[in-house]
Amino acid sequence: MFNLLRYRPMPVGAMLHHNLPHIRDMAIGEFLSYLIFGLLFFVVLAWMRHAGVFRFRIRSENRDKAGQIGREAANSARSILIFNGVQIATRIAALAFGFIMTFETPIPLWQAIISFPLVMIGHDAYFYWLHRFMHLPAVFKPVHREHHKSAAPTVFTAYSLSLGEAFLQGIYPILFVTVFPCNFWTLIFFQFVEIAHNVAIHSGLDVFPRPLVVGRRFGWLCGAVYHDMHHGVSIRHNYGLYSRFWDRLMKTEHPDFVRIYEYVHSRGNDGRAYGLLAAPAKPAPMRAERVLEPAEAG
Ligand SMILES: [Zn+2]
């Protein structure tokens, strides 16, 4: 096990003294990144609405239901507290078994380097399967329904989670640092990318570049359209967080995703991409009616 070391018995106070500065820094970083990215999207969207600009906007209607943003912001603040509460609780639990979580043991450079892609690949898989689990009928209502109350998500939907879901999402970094080698910077990087991505996919504005989303070779990324469809079109599709890999493998990707993405990114986008779903994917070719010549008609 990495980063979880056997330690001589240590009082809780000493362990907190050792770990709290890290947790405090993580919490501050988390709050600030969420706020900065959230505000960035919020201001850009407010300007676009005001100016009547639709390019890259998924929906045209004024989407925030009364009370939605207040509920989402309160839930999000609570989730960040829980993420960090889980960090403290698991460290106390580990201490009870004689372990301490520390990043003070140096790791080889190659391990530090691969820990950056690894933490994201691991989270992509963890999120997909946790998400599938949370959509099981018995689990959905108590755990994941809170997040789906926002059928038209906003930047503040990202961490609008129930207590149970915040706990399940919050334990991923702990599982990772226990199983894989990494250092403190791996976690900072993970947190920053995760928040930026999570805010972006809930924002209602799809700024994810085409070659990385729908390109033939490198089109593997989930963007805002992808996750917005999970909220607003079908909760049975598009479970992925960063990549389309697991949805494609498990055949849970929405069949109209590319069509909707192309519409949102087209110059003619009017914020009514979901209107396409009422129409068939390709209009069935009308069988040409042969007009009878008067002579034939006899
Ligand atoms: Zn969501």
Ligand SMILES: [Zn+2]
């Ligand atoms: Zn869901």
